[in-house]
Amino acid sequence: MSDEKVMSGRSLSEMSEKVDEVVDDSTIARLNHHLTGHSDLDCDCDCAEED
Amino acid sequence: MIVPKRIDKICGVPFSPETRGVRVAPLRGNHYYAFNYDQPSGVKLLRGSIARRLLRLVAEGSGVPQITACRTREDLALAKHRLLFVKEDPSLYNPGFNSNQKSFHIWLHVINGCNFRCFYCYIPHLQSHIDPALINKYSMSEETARAVIDGLLAFCRQNRIPRLHIKFAGGEPSLNLPLIESFCKTMTAAAGDTQVSYGMISNGTFSTEKIAPILTAYGLRISISIDGFETTHDRTRFLISGNRRVGSWAKVRGNIHWLLANGIRPYLLFTLTRNNASSAETFASWAHSHGLGFRISPIRLRRAPTEQELDLLLRCTSSLYTRLGKEMPTSLDFERDARFAEWNLQKRKLAACGSCRNYVAVSEIGEIRSCQMSDQQGYNFRTHTLDQALQGFRQVPTTALLAQPHLKTGACTECEYYRVCVGGCPQHTISVHGTSDVPSPWCRLYGTLMPIYIKAKAEHMLRQISALCR
Numbered sequence: 001m002s003d004e005k006v007m008s009g010r011s012l013s014e015m016s017e018k019v020d021e022v023v024d025d026s027t028i029a030r031l032n033h034h035l036t037g038h039s040d041l042d043c044d045c046d047c048a049e050e051d
Numbered sequence: 052m053i054v055p056k057r058i059d060k061i062c063g064v065p066f067s068p069e070t071r072g073v074r075v076a077p078l079r080g081n082h083y084y085a086f087n088y089d090q091p092s093g094v095k096l097l098r099g100s101i102a103r104r105l106l107r108l109v110a111e112g113s114g115v116p117q118i119t120a121c122r123t124r125e126d127l128a129l130a131k132h133r134l135l136f137v138k139e140d141p142s143l144y145n146p147g148f149n150s151n152q153k154s155f156h157i158w159l160h161v162i163n164g165c166n167f168r169c170f171y172c173y174i175p176h177l178q179s180h181i182d183p184a185l186i187n188k189y190s191m192s193e194e195t196a197r198a199v200i201d202g203l204l205a206f207c208r209q210n211r212i213p214r215l216h217i218k219f220a221g222g223e224p225s226l227n228l229p230l231i232e233s234f235c236k237t238m239t240a241a242a243g244d245t246q247v248s249y250g251m252i253s254n255g256t257f258s259t260e261k262i263a264p265i266l267t268a269y270g271l272r273i274s275i276s277i278d279g280f281e282t283t284h285d286r287t288r289f290l291i292s293g294n295r296r297v298g299s300w301a302k303v304r305g306n307i308h309w310l311l312a313n314g315i316r317p318y319l320l321f322t323l324t325r326n327n328a329s330s331a332e333t334f335a336s337w338a339h340s341h342g343l344g345f346r347i348s349p350i351r352l353r354r355a356p357t358e359q360e361l362d363l364l365l366r367c368t369s370s371l372y373t374r375l376g377k378e379m380p381t382s383l384d385f386e387r388d389a390r391f392a393e394w395n396l397q398k399r400k401l402a403a404c405g406s407c408r409n410y411v412a413v414s415e416i417g418e419i420r421s422c423q424m425s426d427q428q429g430y431n432f433r434t435h436t437l438d439q440a441l442q443g444f445r446q447v448p449t450t451a452l453l454a455q456p457h458l459k460t461g462a463c464t465e466c467e468y469y470r471v472c473v474g475g476c477p478q479h480t481i482s483v484h485g486t487s488d489v490p491s492p493w494c495r496l497y498g499t500l501m502p503i504y505i506k507a508k509a510e511h512m513l514r515q516i517s518a519l520c521r
Contacts, residue, residue, distance in 0.1 A: 021101070023512065024093050025094075025386075045390070047476070048406075048409065049395065
């Protein structure tokens with residue numbers, strides 16, 4: 001499933017029906033704008049993550 | 052000092068002597084989850100033909116499944132998600148490390164004093180329970196602040212580093228808010244093309260009326276240390292009034308509520324000890340019910356934990372993360388809002404942190420140190436450039452492996468879990484074992500918790516996707 005398809009409401013129902021797709025954090029982030037799906041997690045910790 | 056080379060000389064048998072590779076396991080219903088310990092790129096949820104294909108590939112041998120070429124939709128999806136190595140197109144699997152440095156981070160000790168005296172504090176030579184009348188004595192001067200600003204901006208420009216993050220710390224940085232405000236004002240005005248952001252690590256006892264304008268004016272993100280819930284927090288974090296200990300929970304909780312009511316969402320830092328481990332679940336529920344994220348870090352003392360401490364922390368963290376997988380609100384980000392130590396499942400790491408590469412600490416007198424736990428001397432923004440300090444760190448034995456973590460060869464690097472935990476906090480390991488090229492003192496905790504944490508993350512993802520598709 002392409003990134004663009006995941007964005008659409010129709011694809012949401014498709015995704016719930018389909019049995020053979022891969023879901024990762026970026027999929028969830030695109031569906032839920034409150035979540036970032038970022039790889040840089042150090043923003044507010046005491047130590048800084050490597051680039 | 053003689054340092055044992057093998058993991059089994061330090062903490063029993065290695066956690067996972069298996070070949071580093073892809074793991075796939077059932078979750079619920081017809082869902083599976085997969086994670087690649089060789090090339091971490093996040094947890095993946097699978098089902099249907101793709102799950103069946105990966106299960107078959109993994110059953111054929113250990114490590115990372117390999118094929119010559121992608122000929123099916125299933126193989127293409129697995130390769131795209133880095134769960135399958137395709138010999139004809141290896142770039143799909145290994146994107147390599149980005150050699151362009153994007154950001155630099157500074158832990159800035161604006162004051163070497165604190166109104167608390169937490170028993171585990173790792174800041175070298177910190178003046179604790181300081182007299183408020185002596186704040187200036189322990190604070191960074193305006194002259195030193197200017198030297199730091201000039202040095203940092205020159206470094207970023209010369210090395211074409213676009214982003215600089217300043218983390219105000221101490222001691223307790225909010226004891227000297229005027230200096231922080233002045234620093235932000237001067238830095239922001241001088242930054243030019245360098246994108247500067249700010250953060251602060253506080254014990255949460257600040258005056259909200261005084262701190263809020265600074266947070267707002269400079270977009271300064273604030274992290275607050277909370278070590279337990281109510282009484283367990285108060286046992287570690289307290290003020291001294293006369294001869295009496297006055298716990299800080301009520302004040303900190305009140306300040307957090309004030310910040311939330313004024314549109315500011317702090318991030319919480321929880322140092323896990325044997326004194327507060329049993330309250331971690333209560334704390335987590337409280338934080339998440341307020342939409343607050345946190346990071347949990349095992350305590351970093353200059354000695355190895357006892358077996359009893361390891362057992363207790365392991366029991367409490369295993370229970371906590373298992374519960375979070377099942378109950379943590381789906382509106383929150385599992386890895387950010389329930390972070391553990393320096394783990395990041397999203398990418399392959401060389402080291403737990405960027406110390407000596409894209410991260411240094413600066414003392415209140417301008418000394419440039421490998422990190423906030425270090426008391427090394429030798430470089431100062433008043434007399435050296437940051438480039439000189441970083442070059443020096445590569446040559447000094449105690450920091451050479453921090454600056455060049457790819458040179459590590461110890462037993463730790465053979466562990467299946469190495470590319471997630473990467474040996475834990477290197478400065479902590481140095482402080483206990485004298486080198487960062489051996490397993491962390493918390494190795495047994497890390498190795499046992501990691502599969503539990505990954506499964507919990509998968510459980511949370513499944514609940515998220517179910518909620519979003521409802």
